[in-house]
Amino acid sequence: MGTWSTEILGNDSAMDALGDLAAGEFSFTELAEDLKDDYIDSSAGDAVLALIEVALAVRGLRELPEDDVVDAARIVLDDDRAAWLLAQSDRVLSLDSEVFQLWQETSERSFREWLGNAEAAVADLRRALEASAGVETLESAHDR
Template sequence: MGTWSTTAFGNDFALDWAQDLQESKDLFFIEDTLNNVLSADSAEYLEAPFAAEGLAAIEVLARVYGKRSEIDEDDENTEELDAWVEEVSKKASKRRTDLIEKSQRAIEHILSERSELRELWQDSEHYEQWQASVTDLRSRIAA
């Protein structure tokens, strides 16, 4: 996996996922991604690509609800995504508590010892930064 940042879109998996999201016109693709993270297949061990996509989905959901991170406001990798968020935000006028709850459970799973992505970051010198980024996302999605 190509990774250059601890933010949700700082890796190839997330950017590939964002390209697929562009074909969607609502929150279904986000929900489907969260369901993959929380599926029975991922319960025992969550593979890194699914975890990275899950964080990207939660970041997009946070943006849809007006909770964008200050850290990545000028991220040129997400300019097209920002246009998608603006369009979908008009339709998603109220927060879906089911997606918020799934997002919170997904973050807990991604941060757990059953997560390959957490293991990969833990083995790097940037683990604390990544963990802080995910914790920030958790607080933004809950707000």
């Protein structure tokens, strides 16, 4: 499985996605293609969760081990893409996801830790986007 820990970035697929992002080689189009099937493979699921962590780091809500990932993400990971990732997370954190199923096969404690970390990241990004939308709404009202 390539898993080192229950942290979102604690696996090879997540780190590969971050490496591709930092190198300017990450493709949201390819990720969307990988997510078209009813069943999500583990590398696509791990990438979605990793990008949620990156979206949080771009907004100053997480720290990543490498700053170049955040710098690269600022260019491509806007609110629309972050919202798209949130929509995908519902599927990643379900029985139709290989990464979810693989974690279910581990110990109950490990599964709960991983799921808790994933759900916390999703909730944090959802709040950040809602706050951002609220600020934009206030700014629009002020401009009138």
